[in-house]
Amino acid sequence: MFIKNLWTNFRKYQFLLYQLVSRDFKVKYKRSVLGILWSLLNPVLMMLVMAIVFSNIFKFSVPGVSYLAYLLIGLVMFNYFSEASNLSMSSVVANFSLINKVYIPKYIFPLSKCLFVGINFLLTLIPLYVVIIATGTGLCWQHIFLPFVFICLFMFTLGIGLILSTVSVFLRDMFYIYGIIIMIWNYLTPIMYDINMITSGFIKIFKLNPLYQFINFARNIILYHQTPSILSFVACAFVAGVTLFIGLLVFKKNQDKFIYYV
Numbered sequence: 001m002f003i004k005n006l007w008t009n010f011r012k013y014q015f016l017l018y019q020l021v022s023r024d025f026k027v028k029y030k031r032s033v034l035g036i037l038w039s040l041l042n043p044v045l046m047m048l049v050m051a052i053v054f055s056n057i058f059k060f061s062v063p064g065v066s067y068l069a070y071l072l073i074g075l076v077m078f079n080y081f082s083e084a085s086n087l088s089m090s091s092v093v094a095n096f097s098l099i100n101k102v103y104i105p106k107y108i109f110p111l112s113k114c115l116f117v118g119i120n121f122l123l124t125l126i127p128l129y130v131v132i133i134a135t136g137t138g139l140c141w142q143h144i145f146l147p148f149v150f151i152c153l154f155m156f157t158l159g160i161g162l163i164l165s166t167v168s169v170f171l172r173d174m175f176y177i178y179g180i181i182i183m184i185w186n187y188l189t190p191i192m193y194d195i196n197m198i199t200s201g202f203i204k205i206f207k208l209n210p211l212y213q214f215i216n217f218a219r220n221i222i223l224y225h226q227t228p229s230i231l232s233f234v235a236c237a238f239v240a241g242v243t244l245f246i247g248l249l250v251f252k253k254n255q256d257k258f259i260y261y262v
Contacts (some may be wrong), residue, residue: 001210003149011184012037013050013104013108015106016104016108017108017111017112017115020108020112020116021112021115021116021119022107024112024113024116025116025119025154040075040123040124040126040127041127042124043072043075043076043079043124043128044113044127044131046075046079047068047071047072047075047131048051048074050071051067051068051071054071054193060192060193060194060197061194062194062223063194065137065223066131066135066136066137066223067258068135069128069131069132069135069137069222069223070194070219071191071192071220071225072127072128073215073218073219073223074189074190074191074192074215074219075191076121076124076128077153077214077215077218078186078189078191078211079115079124080118080120080124080153080157081156081160081211082182082186082195083117083120083163084113084114084116084117084118084157084158084233085157085160085178085182086162086178086182086251087113087116087117087161088109088110088113088157088158088160088161088162088165089165089174089175090116090159090165090166090168091105091109091110091112091113091165092109092110092119092165092166092168092169092258093165093168093169093172094109095109099258099259100259106255106258107162107248107249107251107252107255109165110158110161110162110164110165110251111158113161114154114157114158117154118154121150132222135221137216137222138225140221140223140225142225142226142227143221143222145217145221145227145228146218146222147219148233148236149214149217149218149236150173151240152214152236152239152240153214153240154240155208155240155241155243155244156210156214156239156240156242156243156244158247159240159242159243159244159245159246159247159248160243160247161247162244162247162248162250162251163246163247163250163251164178164196165251166251166254166255167258168248169254169258169261170254170257170261173185176255179204179255185209185211188206188209188214189209189211189212190206190215190216191215194215195207195212195216210239210243212239213232213235213236213239214236216232217232220232
């Protein structure tokens with residue numbers, strides 16, 4: 001019944017969802033000379049800076065593959081999660097004036113943020129594939145599995161976004177706390193370094209990181225031209241599904257109280 005109601009509301013308010021996503025694009029790129037091109041340039045510039053620092057100064061490398069491609073895959077996927085979850089966290093509080101006037105299914109606000117950043121994410125795949133081709137990494141038929149992990153990443157991010165948007169209504173300190181959490185999460189995710197550099201006793205702990213599972217899934221396909229194992233498929237789907245389910249439950253249980261705290 002709950003899922004059915006979600007789908008009914010989604011269809012009923014899909015025009016509003018479109019308007020919210022469209023508004024975010026207009027606000028983000030308003031009076032910007034390059035506009036949407038920043039979505040393409042930003043990950044490339046970050047990759048170049050980090051590649052110079054970590055490959056030349058700290059001498060990071062990944063045996064057998066292009067470090068640039070390795071780095072950009074991690075950056076693109078983690079940046080999507082970081083930006084979408086941050087925007088989702090403030091989405092309910094920021095739209096209080098709208099919530100206070102008319103009835104709107106409140107989950108539409110974190111959903112719109114994840115979709116908005118998701119469109120930017122799809123755009124960043126363009127420079128990613130340019131780097132893949134330019135570095136000689138090459139393409140393979142296993143790329144057909146990438147949409148699966150991207151959907152899992154979206155579901156996981158939306159679940160976290162729903163939880164954060166709920167908590168931030170009752171605890172405004174969450175905006176500052178999450179900044180610290182995401183910074184720590186960034187360093188605990190093998191983005192700029194190879195997980196094999198970690199002491200063997202800690203590798204299993206690092207592999208419990210859901211973002212590692214998503215990023216590693218994509219890297220196995222793009223860098224090593226390997227079909228991920230059945231366990232990888234199950235792990236990604238399980239983590240994404242459970243996180244989204246918990247996020248929906250937490251949000252649904254508390255959404256009627258938002259009006260008293262926002």
